[in-house]
Amino acid sequence: MAGFTRMIVRLARNPEAGFPDGDPRYGYVIVAPLQADGHLDAAAWQAHKADCTVRRFSPDPDDTADGWLTHQGGKWRVRYDEESEGPDDAFDHLGDHRLFVGDYVTITSRGQALVYQVSTEDDA
Template sequence: MTLSRIVMRLARNPGTEFADGDDHRGYTLVAPLTGDGKLDVDAFQKERALCTVRRFAPDEDAVVGRLTRRGPTWFFDYDDQSDADDEPVHRLGDHYFSVGEYVSVADEDGRLLAYKVTDVAPAD
């Protein structure tokens, strides 16, 4: 099984302070993908310890966590001891992770913000 490194950067979000987007804010995921670019649930179950997320922004230190799943809902989890910091990802399992596709992630206020996939490559 091959893991992929997926980079998503904040896209244009009209009506927010990120109306023009921000290439310096986003996420880097390490996760298994199917041949058509969706998250591979079976491979994730076998390799979940290797599936990570890194949130980056110019005004904060990068935060590293893990990709996790409860039922059909995927989360970015930064603290194993609490789920208060979990960031739910809107329909993550339905998204195609190819350059140019969009993914919505809820921020700390619960707003869904759009992120654009800007890179997909084999993980190191």
């Protein structure tokens, strides 16, 4: 998939949610097109929606899920393919954030907004 980037975002420090040091066992693997400035490329996503995938990972195998990156009304979400995987997760303001290693994004899952950090593939 030329022009696509595989990004790993891992749970960052979220002291108020019980993760004072973060937890790299929780996160998402996102495959999507990025612009040179690190922002998602909405036009390329539009042309290749089926190739833009997301995998949620967790130490609990029942909490892992596979889905697709979706964009509607200016908002980016993860659409899961099975009802048992839970409701869609929202990538808060993802269109405004860069996705370079070290950058942060907020993801709302099951009503809880948590901060994640883009990490390297080497520690995946």
